[in-house]
Amino acid sequence: MTDLKSTINPLFLREEDLRQGIELLFYAYRDFTGEPDRILQTYGFGRAHHRAIYFVGRNPGITVTELLGILRITKQSLSRVLGALVEQGFIAQDADAGDRRRRLLTLTARGEALEADLTRTQIKRFARAYREAGAEAVEGFRRVLMGIVNPDDRARVGNPIAQSRKRDADQQSRKRDADQQSRKRDGN
């Protein structure tokens, strides 16, 4: 594919190629979530639980507000999911010593075990894909997909929030639409 067309001709921006990108993202996401979904079913959990577990595991001590910022859902939506995970002992909440309004979220041993179980399947899938494609392709993959992510969120991709916490705080103070953030409807 490093042929004339894509090398010397910026016409690689043909609609066909762009649609291929759209479809790649659709199929990849569909298959990427398939295996974890099956595991979650055995626990009576869904993909929403997976996301919560994943990002709490990735950001130990994350606050509820920060988690909402990553997931882009309402706190009412998160509360059901988080409530179930706390109740069943996968996630622990502890008041922040500095600001006792905040509840710091961490995975329990049980939560870590489930997180590892779920993430293992996705890690494997990526490991195979990275290995088969090679280091250079992986770098291209990163560059393109990072370009798909909204600029504001690029900093936190792949980075635990510790590094981006200051930036988040800035954004939040810049404007935060009251209590009920305006969220778009979803379903998938």
Added chain:
Amino acid sequence: MTDLKSTINPLFLREEDLRQGIELLFYAYRDFTGEPDRILQTYGFGRAHHRAIYFVGRNPGITVTELLGILRITKQSLSRVLGALVEQGFIAQDADAGDRRRRLLTLTARGEALEADLTRTQIKRFARAYREAGAEAVEGFRRVLMGIVNPDDRARVGNPIAQSRKRDADQQSRKRDADQQSRKRDGN
């Protein structure tokens, strides 16, 4: 990022890098679907409608069974969505002359207009990302993401079904679990 680590050391398969991939896919998919979702809301439609419109537009004359194979949902799920789209004149159904059991699906002029409207936002996002990343990166993006897709479905990524129809037929006859395909639970 073309540093020593990722160039001469296959250790680029570190868990950190793999998790970055996972997160990239999560954030990219989340942002990639955001704009269309907002447009769809004004029609009272959701992401499921978008997917149906997209793939019918991409595969004019596709049958219901073929569409189900792409979307990986049950026909009962599709029927609601498809029913609404047909009823409101976005999609037309016509009996196949050769096999009159089949209903060939095509977009109406109205459907094409909506499809274009929805896809435009995603095309733009990809065009920018491709342009900024460069042709080589795009090739890497393709290779990696194709590796994430289940092998069985790689052939149809980016290809209208015309080309892959024979293969689909083979797979279907190989085994097709009765009427109610075994589908995993979802939500997202």
Added chain:
DNA sequence: GATTTAAGGTCAGTCATGTTGACTTATTAT
């Protein structure tokens, strides 16, 4: 110190989109 703001939680109701299961109707294939 009183008031406002922020972080978190909760109750109630709705919607979109997935799922099973059980049938029906045409049409084609055996």
Added chain:
DNA sequence: ATAATAAGTCAACATGACTGACCTTAAATC
């Protein structure tokens, strides 16, 4: 003639989004 296929339908249910209205506690500001 019978069986299989393509499509559709009715019913019930689960999940995970959403809005709106409120409450509590703790911190920040006036």
